[in-house]
Amino acid sequence: METLPDKTVERLSQYRRSLNNQLAKGKEHIFSHEIANLLHITSVQVRRDIMLIGYSGTLRKGYDIKELVHLIGVILDTDQGQKIAVIGMGNIGKGFIHYLYEKRSKLKIVAAFDINPEKIDKTYADVYCYHLDKLEEIIQNENIKIGIITTPPLVAPEIANKLVNAGIKGILNYTPKPLSVPDDVYLEEYDMITSLEKVAYFVKEK
Amino acid sequence: METLPDKTVERLSQYRRSLNNQLAKGKEHIFSHEIANLLHITSVQVRRDIMLIGYSGTLRKGYDIKELVHLIGVILDTDQGQKIAVIGMGNIGKGFIHYLYEKRSKLKIVAAFDINPEKIDKTYADVYCYHLDKLEEIIQNENIKIGIITTPPLVAPEIANKLVNAGIKGILNYTPKPLSVPDDVYLEEYDMITSLEKVAYFVKEK
DNA sequence: TTTCTATTGTTAAAAAAATAACAATATTTT
DNA sequence: AAAATATTGTTATTTTTTTAACAATAGAAA
Known part of the structure; x- marks a missing residue:
């Protein structure tokens, strides 16, 4: 098809x-x-x-x-399912993990990454949080193909590069910083503030 | 224009x-x-x-x-700015509040609502959390025109009704439950799981 | 049995969004 | 001073998405 x-x-x-x-x-x-x-x-x-x-x-x-x-x-699905990593264990990162928790879906968040020592080596809704330094290693070992970026915007491009180098094939960018990736990587960007400003604009115009 | x-x-x-x-x-x-x-x-x-x-x-x-x-x-802006309420003080609700915190924008989250006693009557990033029962009262008194729904999906339609009745003119629905609102209310829906499944599909297809 | 009705599947048309094409022209270079 | 260049603003084209139109037909009603 x-x-x-x-x-x-x-x-x-x-x-x-x-x-x-x-x-x-x-x-x-x-x-x-x-x-x-x-x-x-x-x-x-x-x-x-x-x-x-x-x-x-x-x-x-x-x-x-x-x-x-x-x-x-x-x-939509693949037989073996698809593994996902979340980079940035803030509210949004946790939100994603929570949303997928206990849903028996073919999509599985299998690792989270952060640099905050209070978050590292802990588990949130069964997802283990590693130090960002382990990103490439874990992604390759676990054969993770999708990454969700929920870090502060400033570091998003550098995270995206690391993800691409580690072999990620799809990125969901939740930061307001626009990214660019090679052609063989699918990129979806979503910007919370833009959504909100859009609602505000159409409220104003109505 | x-x-x-x-x-x-x-x-x-x-x-x-x-x-x-x-x-x-x-x-x-x-x-x-x-x-x-x-x-x-x-x-x-x-x-x-x-x-x-x-x-x-x-x-x-x-x-x-x-x-x-x-x-x-x-x-995009209005002179007086636009007031926003967040309904549901979970990860995503907090995420929005956090994102707008300290940004001097014309959009201001001025109230949050929840039903969890541990969250009610507390402040998160300067936003006070009220019991859901106070929804209509606060929205009308504060003249809030925009609502962000970040509750569990099941209650989203009922929240939307309350918002509309209270005079809200724009809703950003973050739950996966599709809503319907009167014509004079602008509705923007966003579904995190759908975004993710979309990325997964295009990764699979590439 | 025959007629009517509700519903699908598909093609055609319209609307929305993105991209291309290019004329106009201010500035820079020669 | 003349020619070349870079950039805008806008119209035209293409692509994507939605909506409309309608033929086909299974099942219900007469």
């Missing part, structure tokens, strides 16, 4: 979670407009996304939730 | 921060390609955004940083 559009990937992740909720409630089939209602989007969009991943529902019966969830899994 | 495109607003927020850094370094003028390099985008995009806000640079000299920062302020 050719790579899916960005936005479709995002929605698939959301469909899956909503669908799992529905499964847990005992629901077995679902219509496109029901999925749409759960996510507050349109049913066309749902159908289009489902078309793009090559799944088909049954007319008048909708989609088989279990099958759909499974297929989304085939698309 | 007609409302600016979504993405332009996001970039303006980022331009401003980068430009302030440059000002702090003593730089007074800047070319579009220099801004572009700072953000790892293209210079055309920078020029287009700047065109959209109606600013003009000087040929061969670039943009006057101070003027540009000022104009972005005129667009």
